[in-house]
Amino acid sequence: MxxxxxxxxxxxxxxxxNMVSPDTAEFIEEHLKDCESCQKEFQHMKEPHPRQEITDAAPLLKLSRKMKVKRIQTIALTAIFVITLFISAFAVLDAPIYFPYSEGLITLEQHGDRGMLITFDEEVTDFDYTVYDDPDGGDFYYCDIQAWTSLWDQWFSKGKEKLSATVTTGLTKPIIVVYVPNDGSENVCIAKYDPDAENCIEKDVNYESTIVLPRLSLGYYLILAIAVLVILVIVWFLTRKKAEVRVWIERIGLYPISYIFSLCIVSGFSTESYSLQRDFFLAIFISLLLYSGLLLAHSILRLKKEIKKINK
Ligand SMILES: [Zn+2]
Known part of the structure; x- marks a missing residue:
């Protein structure tokens, strides 16, 4: 038995x-009728094996989850790409184009009792002025004026009214009005405004011109970004066998890359800037957008590799 x-x-x-001959089947059936232990064995064999099934399905589940994540990340990546493109376009279109000084760019007039009215040529779409005490202790103020336009304004804001501003000091000192061309050339003294003089606006003023040099800070940040990138590349090569460490180096390294790219977008491959604050913040903003996009792209590539591995 x-x-x-x-x-x-x-x-x-x-x-x-069902892979036995009818004779064998009959022989087995005969035996099963009488043998309880073999019957049990047969019943057990027919039962599904839930545990085994889960382990079989696990890679599939993992795969579908990864594919879902990949799909969402791809959508997010596309969104970030589009936003970055728009903001980059804005950065280029909005970049200030400073005017060189010319007769008629700025007109000065007496305004009210003790005010000076500055009127700009209609081509000027934006301006800035700062009034400050003479740093050498002279008995007067300086008023530095900058005037510019941008591609955006040239296309969309033409034909608007002339811009103007009123400057009042409330004090008795005269103001020396200076135009800052922001192109590496000398500042131009336009006039001296003296509310107490008979001829308030005096044009021929003895003025020692100065040159406003571009700020080079963007260049320092660029060098810093490149240095960090070089170090990370070296570390990346040194950690060839540590995949986990390498992934993190790649993630960190994407930031200097983003920053270098966005600097190129904002200041057009120039590290000199006459509008440092604007350029700096735009570069940071665009670089953060680019960075999140690159991180997503990095993650999608990794997922792609993993999905390929599971499929094998
Ligand atoms: Zn048996």
Whole structure:
């Protein structure tokens, strides 16, 4: 009896799959009728094996989850790409184009009792002025004026009214009005405004011209970004065998890359800037956008690799 049981158990898997001859099937059925232990074995064989099924499905589940994440990340990446493109376009279109000084660019007039009215040529779409005490202790104020336009304004804001501003000091000192061309050339003294003089606006003023030099800070940040990038590349090569460390180096390294790119977008490959604050903040903003985009792209590439591995 025991010997027969062993034979039957060897055959049971085949029998369960209907892969035995009718004679063998009959022989097995006969045996099962009488042998309880073999019957149990057969029942057990027919039952589904839930545990095994889960482990079989696990890679599939993992795969579909990864594909879902990849799809969402790709959508987000596209959105970030579009936003970055728009802001970069804005940065280029909004970049200030400073005017060189010319007769008629700025007109000065007496305004009210003790005020000076500055009127700009209609081509000027934006301006800035600062009034400050003479740093050498002279008995007068300086008023530095800058005037500019941008591609955006040239296209969309033409034909508007002339811009103007009123400067009042409330004090008795005269103001020396200076135009700052922001192109590396000398500042131009336009006039001296003295509310107490008979001829308030005096044009021929003795003025030692100065040159406003571009700020080079953007260049320092650029060098810093490149240095960090070089160090990270070296570390990346040194950690060839540590995949986890490498992933983090790649993630960090994407930031200097983003920054260098956005600096190129904002200041057009020039590290000199006459509008440092604007350029700096725009570069930071665009670089953060670019960075999140690159991080996403990095993650999508990694997921792609993993999905490929699971599919194999
Ligand atoms: Zn048996």
């Amino acid at each position: 025991r010997n027969e049981c062993n034979i039957i158990r060897d055959l049971l898997p085949l029998y369960a799959e």
